[in-house]
Amino acid sequence: MPRFVRYLAPLVAFVALAGLLYKGLSLDPKLVPSPLIDKPAPAFSLPLLQHPDTQISDSNFRGEVTLFNVWATWCVACRQEHPLLMQLAKQGVRIYGLNYKDERAAAKRWLQMFGDPYLANAFDAEGRTGIDWGVYGTPETFVVDKKGVIRHKIIGPLTSDSIQHELLPLLKQLQEEDG
Amino acid sequence: MIPELGHFALILALCMAIIQAIFPLVGSLNRTPDWVALARPVAWGQFVFLSLSFGILTHAFLVNDFSVLYVAQHGNTELPTIYKISAVWGAHEGSLLLWVLILSGWTVAVASLTRNLPDEVVARVLSVMGMISIGFLSFLLFTSNPFERLFPVPVQGGDLNPLLQDFGLAVHPPMLYMGYVGMSVAFSFAIAALIGGRLDSAWARWSRPWTLVAWVFLTIGITLGSWWAYYELGWGGWWFWDPVENASFMPWLAGTALIHSLAVTEKRGAFKRWTVLLALLAFSLSLLGTFLVRSGVLTSVHSFAADPARGLFILMFLLLVIGGSLFLYALRAPGISRGGGFANLSRESLLLGNNLLLLVITALVLLGTLAPLLYDAFQWGKISVGFPWFTSMFVMFTPPLIVLMGAAPLTRWKQQDPAALLRSLRLALGISVVAGLVMALPVREGSLSAGLAVALSVWLLTTLLTSLKQRLKNRPGIGGLLADIASRGGRSYYGMWVAHTGIAVFVIGVTFVTQYDIEKDVRMSPGQEIQLNDYRFRFDGAVPHKGPNYSAQIGTIRVFRDGREITVLHPEKRTYLVQSRPMTEAGIDAGFARDIYVSLGEPLDNGDWAVRLYYKPFVRWIWLGGILIAIGGLLAASDPRYRMRVLASLRGSRTATGTASAEVHA
Numbered sequence: 001m002p003r004f005v006r007y008l009a010p011l012v013a014f015v016a017l018a019g020l021l022y023k024g025l026s027l028d029p030k031l032v033p034s035p036l037i038d039k040p041a042p043a044f045s046l047p048l049l050q051h052p053d054t055q056i057s058d059s060n061f062r063g064e065v066t067l068f069n070v071w072a073t074w075c076v077a078c079r080q081e082h083p084l085l086m087q088l089a090k091q092g093v094r095i096y097g098l099n100y101k102d103e104r105a106a107a108k109r110w111l112q113m114f115g116d117p118y119l120a121n122a123f124d125a126e127g128r129t130g131i132d133w134g135v136y137g138t139p140e141t142f143v144v145d146k147k148g149v150i151r152h153k154i155i156g157p158l159t160s161d162s163i164q165h166e167l168l169p170l171l172k173q174l175q176e177e178d179g
Numbered sequence: 180m181i182p183e184l185g186h187f188a189l190i191l192a193l194c195m196a197i198i199q200a201i202f203p204l205v206g207s208l209n210r211t212p213d214w215v216a217l218a219r220p221v222a223w224g225q226f227v228f229l230s231l232s233f234g235i236l237t238h239a240f241l242v243n244d245f246s247v248l249y250v251a252q253h254g255n256t257e258l259p260t261i262y263k264i265s266a267v268w269g270a271h272e273g274s275l276l277l278w279v280l281i282l283s284g285w286t287v288a289v290a291s292l293t294r295n296l297p298d299e300v301v302a303r304v305l306s307v308m309g310m311i312s313i314g315f316l317s318f319l320l321f322t323s324n325p326f327e328r329l330f331p332v333p334v335q336g337g338d339l340n341p342l343l344q345d346f347g348l349a350v351h352p353p354m355l356y357m358g359y360v361g362m363s364v365a366f367s368f369a370i371a372a373l374i375g376g377r378l379d380s381a382w383a384r385w386s387r388p389w390t391l392v393a394w395v396f397l398t399i400g401i402t403l404g405s406w407w408a409y410y411e412l413g414w415g416g417w418w419f420w421d422p423v424e425n426a427s428f429m430p431w432l433a434g435t436a437l438i439h440s441l442a443v444t445e446k447r448g449a450f451k452r453w454t455v456l457l458a459l460l461a462f463s464l465s466l467l468g469t470f471l472v473r474s475g476v477l478t479s480v481h482s483f484a485a486d487p488a489r490g491l492f493i494l495m496f497l498l499l500v501i502g503g504s505l506f507l508y509a510l511r512a513p514g515i516s517r518g519g520g521f522a523n524l525s526r527e528s529l530l531l532g533n534n535l536l537l538l539v540i541t542a543l544v545l546l547g548t549l550a551p552l553l554y555d556a557f558q559w560g561k562i563s564v565g566f567p568w569f570t571s572m573f574v575m576f577t578p579p580l581i582v583l584m585g586a587a588p589l590t591r592w593k594q595q596d597p598a599a600l601l602r603s604l605r606l607a608l609g610i611s612v613v614a615g616l617v618m619a620l621p622v623r624e625g626s627l628s629a630g631l632a633v634a635l636s637v638w639l640l641t642t643l644l645t646s647l648k649q650r651l652k653n654r655p656g657i658g659g660l661l662a663d664i665a666s667r668g669g670r671s672y673y674g675m676w677v678a679h680t681g682i683a684v685f686v687i688g689v690t691f692v693t694q695y696d697i698e699k700d701v702r703m704s705p706g707q708e709i710q711l712n713d714y715r716f717r718f719d720g721a722v723p724h725k726g727p728n729y730s731a732q733i734g735t736i737r738v739f740r741d742g743r744e745i746t747v748l749h750p751e752k753r754t755y756l757v758q759s760r761p762m763t764e765a766g767i768d769a770g771f772a773r774d775i776y777v778s779l780g781e782p783l784d785n786g787d788w789a790v791r792l793y794y795k796p797f798v799r800w801i802w803l804g805g806i807l808i809a810i811g812g813l814l815a816a817s818d819p820r821y822r823m824r825v826l827a828s829l830r831g832s833r834t835a836t837g838t839a840s841a842e843v844h845a
Binding site: 022026079083112 | 256452459462506509513549761781791
């Protein structure tokens, strides 16, 4: 019997992998709402991407409906998403950025190259703030209401479809709420 | 009405697949020749119905039948005809249909090209392929029916994803699927051999050409994808370690290990268990790739619409196919004989070393791909296993791989005298070390990585030449070479030769473009000039342009060298009208030793544009390497000894049939 057991090793490894994949399915970020939804946005204070000496904090979000977009220059999907953020900014949507685990020079160059849709960018080199906000991967976009409460989170790149049917209606509804 | 016929044809194909999965296998076990004989006609039947179904979906795209939901989502009247056809596999449902069609195509290829094999072996192989087909056809019919209707019928369709409106990406998926699905042939041969308990060098010889051809398609598919990413995504990269790219790379790595391991099993009867396991692994990784792409477990640029119900279905299917096959392996493996022994230094041992290195790389790619999932599942916090991680892993494991690659063809089977090996490698070693050192010298702006890459490439080439010289000792001149190529086993050897040269070319391309490329992001006003390396770029502004289904801004950039204009480039910034999605089309001047690459960024004020300029040395060599590897694979697969056996046994089987009928008449 021990000989037989030895050759079970690949099967055991595969079953472990399958278990992980099953867990992955149930963890599907697009299905499970973040525990932070309807909670106040986690506090942070970080240097600005463009001006390292100036700090930006979550208090910047108060009073207006805001998008908080997590991005990085090493993230391929962020490039895909970027032009849509540019369009949103042109429509007057307030977008702040969290530049996540990135290099300052590369990030600045990116904004110069592809355009800058952000009111300001927090520079999170170590990814501490990202962890506090429960960032799963880049890009992610949080919708923060006038009271500074996270109301929605979109994981993965925005698409014209998700903007039309999901994001813009929600922003409109939140605009009508009291601050 | 016609789309319903397509749906019906799919159902009939599933019925055929069920018959194909059950009867030939059972017939081969309880010796019922009629059931065994069912395998081939049923495989053809399945292929006919799937072709019909695929043809009907294509027809729906061509005539803009937006009453079919899938066509309404991804078709458009303004789409150029070629993209109406490629739109068939432009999204989940249709690409899955293409997948099963290709599987069925491989099945009939096996059915018609294996007349020389024992009938019960073919019956089992076709049965296993039928089982795989059942899984995918049920997936298609129960979760992703491409013929679903839509009412009311929209006047216009949602258009094909603009990223996919490109020739490179129109042909990329079919090539890749040919490779993925082709690995199912090696898998089915392995399962059939495990069922029958007959794992011998004949089994390896039957599997070899099929595995090679599938691997060639995978190579072409990956190369095409890389080339497409380079010119279409607009930032000059050619590989991103994206989960979906990794999903195609892992079966390629396992497939590479498999074709080498099969060689050992065929020639020496060794590595049998290992080869079987690799055959199971290569196809399992193809299936895993499908799961990753379609379940939405990982986010990626390439991801299809994520649907957890689909993910669960594929996961169940994975459990059945991979779990079942590994269980069968565990049952049968103890009974497999060890085969020919070999010394610590022999071609077998070097190939085993290479196999292990390839598998280590496969495991690392798998780990890197699944890392976000792992960390999330175990709450280890977040890490980013990004580009630098993959690159450093690769830089660590590729050099030993190449060192072994160079030495193996000069090493004897079974046992090699170390001193003799060292003697034949001496010259190659000297030349490559010197070449590497020269390249690494700081005077020539050299670098350590460039030096290492040159040393490894030169090592590969010089060892290949040494081995050629040894091989042609008794066949001098061009005539001798041609005679040797035509000889039995000749194309196998020269296929290896060409493919390994491809690796050398690829290594040079990758290293040089990473080490020496120059990029500049600039704001350019019309008429302004910018110097980059030896080249001067003049921006002559951008003008609006209207395409069939997009509007664009087309820039003009003239490139000068030594005061002479060498090319005019027209990078574009397109906005596709239906999906209002912006796309860049890079302007590229391709060359053997360098590419000049420009892409348009954002329009700024006063007609100024953000422009990205690149000088990319030797970037073409990356794909040239891929092409050489594919040619080498084809050459090896076309070796006459695979066909000679077909002819010989055709003659044999004819005599056998003759005898059989004679007996009947008697």
